[in-house]
Amino acid sequence: MTDDRRLEIERGFDGELDEPEPASPIDDPEARRHLDRxxxxxxxxxxxxxxxxxxxRSFELPRRSPRRILSxxxxxxTAAVVTLAFLPEFxxxxxxxxxxxxxxxxxxxxxxxxxxxxxxxxxxxxGWANTPSKPSGQVAKLVLSPGPSSKKRSAANEIxxxxxxxxxxxxxxxxxxxxxxxxxKPAPGxxxxxxxxxxxxxxxxxxx
Amino acid sequence: xxxxxxxxxxxxxxxxxxxxxxxxxxxxxxxxxxxNASDSGPLPEREVxxxxxxxxxxxxxxxxxxxxxxxxxxxxxxxxxxxxxxxxAIDDLVQETYLRAWRGLGQFRGTSRFSTWLxxxxxxxxxxxxxxxxxxxxLLEADDRAYxxxxxxxxxxxxxxxxxxxxxxxxxxxxxxVLHETEGLSYRAVAETLQCPIGTVMSRLHRARSRLLEEIxxxxxxxxx
Numbered sequence: 408m409t410d411d412r413r414l415e416i417e418r419g420f421d422g423e424l425d426e427p428e429p430a431s432p433i434d435d436p437e438a439r440r441h442l443d444r445x446x447x448x449x450x451x452x453x454x455x456x457x458x459x460x461x462x463x464r465s466f467e468l469p470r471r472s473p474r475r476i477l478s479x480x481x482x483x484x485t486a487a488v489v490t491l492a493f494l495p496e497f498x499x500x501x502x503x504x505x506x507x508x509x510x511x512x513x514x515x516x517x518x519x520x521x522x523x524x525x526x527x528x529x530x531x532x533x534g535w536a537n538t539p540s541k542p543s544g545q546v547a548k549l550v551l552s553p554g555p556s557s558k559k560r561s562a563a564n565e566i567x568x569x570x571x572x573x574x575x576x577x578x579x580x581x582x583x584x585x586x587x588x589x590x591x592k593p594a595p596g597x598x599x600x601x602x603x604x605x606x607x608x609x610x611x612x613x614x615x
Numbered sequence: 616x617x618x619x620x621x622x623x624x625x626x627x628x629x630x631x632x633x634x635x636x637x638x639x640x641x642x643x644x645x646x647x648x649x650x651n652a653s654d655s656g657p658l659p660e661r662e663v664x665x666x667x668x669x670x671x672x673x674x675x676x677x678x679x680x681x682x683x684x685x686x687x688x689x690x691x692x693x694x695x696x697x698x699x700x701x702x703x704a705i706d707d708l709v710q711e712t713y714l715r716a717w718r719g720l721g722q723f724r725g726t727s728r729f730s731t732w733l734x735x736x737x738x739x740x741x742x743x744x745x746x747x748x749x750x751x752x753x754l755l756e757a758d759d760r761a762y763x764x765x766x767x768x769x770x771x772x773x774x775x776x777x778x779x780x781x782x783x784x785x786x787x788x789x790x791x792x793v794l795h796e797t798e799g800l801s802y803r804a805v806a807e808t809l810q811c812p813i814g815t816v817m818s819r820l821h822r823a824r825s826r827l828l829e830e831i832x833x834x835x836x837x838x839x840x
Contacts, residue, residue: 447838454774457702458693
């Protein structure tokens with residue numbers, strides 16, 4: 408089909424021909440096919456209508472995975488529960504509860520219990536602490552003895568060892584005490600003089 | 616010669632296989648000189664109302680411009696959407712079109728229809744936008760575009776191919792094709808809008824169709840009626 412013929416068919420298709428076409432395009436299969444394609448193209452062009460939708464950014468949510476949404480919901484629910492739990496307390500006017508983080512000097516009424524899996528040294532210390540007389544100078548020497556194990560001593564073990572050393576000292580020389588913390592003084596009153604320098608057990612912990 | 620009104624709703628357009636379109640025909644008349652060259656017949660009601668509103672806007676009524684906007688915005692939005700293919704840009708371009716129309720309303724001489732004048736502004740605005748935008752859309756963005764409420768879900772792939780082919784057309788071919796094929800403007804109305812001879816409109820339309828059919832002609836068979 409020539410280009411002029413196509414142009415003529417298109418003008419007829421658009422209704423822009425001044426005179427009706429002498430020969431019906433239906434008689435020509437090629438012309439009929441071209442007309443059919445023109446009609447389909449127009450139909451497609453009419454269906455293409457981006458302007459009938461609102462802009463994408465204003466109505467579409469960002470893509471999120473269900474797992475992420477569920478985690479956000481869980482966090483929000485937890486926050487809501489915590490808020491609701493503390494709300495009556497705040498409204499009642501009572502002072503908030505205070506959690507003590509510093510160790511108290513008050514001795515525990517319950518005896519210390521060794522736990523399975525603790526180091527042998529701690530087990531020995533717990534055993535000593537649970538005995539009423541606590542005459543264990545051997546344990547104190549064990550704890551305070553220098554060596555690689557002393558680097559791993561915890562603050563509790565250190566204090567416990569000092570107490571053991573004091574107890575051991577008391578056993579040997581009456582009321583003589585070792586200083587546990589900075590600023591502590593020997594018990595007032597008459598008693599034997601403190602031992603020579605170097606005989607006092609000092610804490611290796613930093614001053615508090 | 617029959618003309619189609621720019622107010623025709625495309626969904627009302629009934630296209631037969633013989634190429635005859637059962638449209639509400641409207642004459643394209645304007646000034647005395649142009650009326651002689653155009654079809655005779657009454658102006659569409661909305662076109663008459665537009666002319667009245669333009670007159671009152673020129674006398675300083677901003678409320679009438681608001682009514683003018685409400686009356687014409689859906690058509691301008693549809694045109695801008697088809698010319699750009701980017702629904703994220705439509706709002707800005709429609710706004711820019713009406714801003715220019717408001718500023719230039721004093722220069723509207725009434726020698727053509729208000730719709731023709733407004734379409735000309737919209738085409739200029741979109742062509743300026745196309746010059747400034749990125750050179751080509753990425754494949755992902757093209758796949759993510761939507762094609763409006765008239766689109767069947769099964770035709771999305773075909774519409775995507777069509778949108779890409781339309782996007783590749785030169786601006787003048789694209790504007791001619793969209794104004795005539797989807798907005799229903801006659802050759803003469805397209806020529807007035809684009810300010811070019813009717814013969815140029817005919818050749819541009821023919822070239823645009825040829826290119827589109829060359830790219831998607833085989834796949835048009837898949838289009839569901």
